[in-house]
Amino acid sequence: MKLLLRFPRPGHKTPRTAEVILETGAKINIDKANVDAVSGELIVDVPSDKVNSVAEHFREKGVEVRKLMKLIAWDEERCIHCGACISICPTGVFKFNPSWQIELEEDKCIRCEVCVNVCPFRALACVD
């Protein structure tokens, strides 16, 4: 399960992510990090049995937590199965099935958004 974390004021003194890892013992994987002067955003992958306690601990530390139900939205109606997304995706989310239709392994997605622009038919989107 992936969580979207929004940190107010990234320059916070305590290392909140590290603390949550220690407190919950969850093996958290950081998929994506965006940090700028006013806010920080992380996408983390958390083992499903620890999701709730990890979310709870982050919230206690003032971090906004959202469960990402949809990592990458694919509009099948718009897609013509050109495969442009296949070779561009860093984690191999897309592949062809035997009849040359595109298939997604959504849980591999790290929301880098590269495919969103590359799709010539605007069939892909990262929605919150």
Next chain:
Amino acid sequence: MADTKKSIAEINERIEDGSVHVVTADRMSEIVTELGAEEAAKEVDVVTTGTFGPMCSSGAFINLGHADPPIRMQRVWLNDVEAYAGIAAVDAYIGATQVSESVDLDYGGGYVLEDLVAGKQIEVKAISSGTDCYPRKELETTITLEDLNQAVMLNPRNAFQRHEVATNSADRALYTYMGTLLPNSRNANYCGAGTLSPISNDPDFETIGIGTRIFLCGAQGHIVGMGTQHEPISRFGTLMVSGNMKDMSPEYIRGATLYRYGVTLYVGIGIPIPVLNAKIAAKTGVRDSDLTTEVIDFSVPRRERPVMMKVTYEELKSGMIEIEGKEVPTSPLSSFYMANKVADALKNAIKGGEFFLTQPVERLPTDTVCKPMKQTKELPLVKDVMIREVATISVRASIADAAKLMMKSQITHIPVTSEEGKLEGIVTAWDISTAVATRHEGLAEIMTRNVIAVDSEERLELVIRKLEKDNISALPVIDRDQRVIGMITSDGISRLIGKERRWQWKLRL
């Protein structure tokens, strides 16, 4: 055993009475492999091909009918996309790659064509200087495909026989007509339908010719003639095709945007190949493993790009090719799924007695070549404008020496050379001031080592792009032995272009 010989008329009779045997080109490859060409020719009457991919050289002639008071349109826009109006009063040609004047690459001619076929409303704007017979100067209206007198698709170059495979060895991403190419050859994009490709199933144009009836975006269209840049000798045949947009289906015509490159149109084309004899059957037996193409390095911004290797469509379609010992994932930009759908739709139309084959009126040329452009107003080469008297400094010199040389020569960029005179780095006034602040002394410690240098034979356009891209103001010019033979500066280029008006438009100054 007598050789099989069929005529188009006989095949059409079988279409009429429902006994025709039609297969798609991928199935035909299997049949020929199993039974051999002679048996396959007996067995099969028609092979249907199909392709669905980006075909930039596409567009349509439209006629809007006359307004009251009438206008002779001099410029016309459809949903803010300009169409060519330099023909009769209310005729125009809307080209696939023209981009929108309001939303740029998010919309363009390809989308206008798709929207027309989908029956959507299109905003029309036109202007004119007015004449005695066409007094009107401005026009705004809304139309749909139905409102047009004619909407005839005429695509100058479609159905390419094959395409080069694009990859990029540079260290930054490139945005091209072959899609986004990741740095360091991390992906490779290709195009074309492989075994289903129309021309690959009739590479000698024995049945495909002028007047051949084809499937074009769901309509029954025709081949008008050879496509532009038709070069069948090197297996780069192309077709010019035409069809009535009013009969097309939105499923087979789609506008598309290649990120940071431009707008194009995905066109669905299917061509029936009549299996008149065993020789033709053998050619329609073509497999992905028989079709080869070349991997090209797009990091070289010239017409002649280096060929890295040859690959077959079978290898490309496996999803991975090996470039210089590295596994590289591949993406087709055309859709095999849709190409199959086109070939199937054509097969069903023939079987259902709705689509009859035609005898070409004339054959297409098989010996034309695609010449490069004749260029008469080129920008000069680097060697024509470079400063030849350049001060260089040895890599063993001190920072103080470099500072003195800069003062004396009034130059802020000095190439640093080895004992043998080879380019080792560059030192700028900025480097020197930082060196003073950080108390460095030797030149070797502070110079920039990864210097971008240019060849004296390079075209100035490319050099200007380099200067702009990396925000550099001067580049050393080197010869084959890496020896510094000159310097090229952005000031020098500006001065030159200021003088020569004819170059200004080229550089969009």
